[in-house]
Amino acid sequence: MSRDGSCEVVFNGQRTQFKLAWRELMKIQEACDAGPYVVLDRLVTGRWRLQDISEVIKWGLIGAGMPQGDALKLVETEVEGRRPLENLVIAQTVLGAGVVGAPEEEVGKKSEAASRGKRKSRSRTGSSGLPPSSGTE
Numbered sequence: 713m714s715r716d717g718s719c720e721v722v723f724n725g726q727r728t729q730f731k732l733a734w735r736e737l738m739k740i741q742e743a744c745d746a747g748p749y750v751v752l753d754r755l756v757t758g759r760w761r762l763q764d765i766s767e768v769i770k771w772g773l774i775g776a777g778m779p780q781g782d783a784l785k786l787v788e789t790e791v792e793g794r795r796p797l798e799n800l801v802i803a804q805t806v807l808g809a810g811v812v813g814a815p816e817e818e819v820g821k822k823s824e825a826a827s828r829g830k831r832k833s834r835s836r837t838g839s840s841g842l843p844p845s846s847g848t849e
Contacts, residue, residue, distance in 0.1 A: 718776065719809035721802050723769070724790045730772030732810025740807070743767040748811050755804045765803040766791045772806040 718731035732740070737748045744751050744764055751768070754760045769791050773783040791799050 715813055717810040719805060721805050723799075723802055724786065728773070729776040730769075730806040730809070731775035731777075732768075732772050732806060733775055736771040736775040737810055739771050740767050748807065752804070752807045752811055755800065755807060760796075760800070760803075762796060765796055765799050768803040768807045769799060772810070775810075 716731065717733050717736075718729065720727050720729050722728070723730075732748075740751060741747055744761065744767055746754070751760075751764050754764055755768070766787055770783050770787045773786065774780055778786075
């Protein structure tokens with residue numbers, strides 16, 4: 713999985729793709745009058761506002777390619793038409809993936825290519841077969 717701010721979550725009874733890239737994060741920031749990490753903090757610590765949940769889900773659907781009109785209808789019925797706590801974990805997961813990466817991403821693990829290209833910190837002559845230099849002659 714690439715670091716593109718996407719995740720897949722069960723929503724509306726089915727596995728649904730969400731994606732929050734820079735543009736969608738800015739829309740959430742405008743709608744919630746707070747930066748994305750502040751909104752995430754509110755969602756996680758229980759100080760959330762209703763629009764924190766609905767805006768994250770709406771923009772996550774739109775970012776994943778759902779037409780805006782369809783996303784608005786779905787949010788109206790499946791988010792605003794239900795108790796807020798039914799969608800809180802979904803909003804936490806979607807915004808978390810957009811801000812810090814999806815949980816299934818192995819943060820801090822280097823790619824295979826980076827591992828192969830890594831040199832040892834030993835002297836370059838260490839593998840040359842020449843005896844080590846002990847000074848100038």
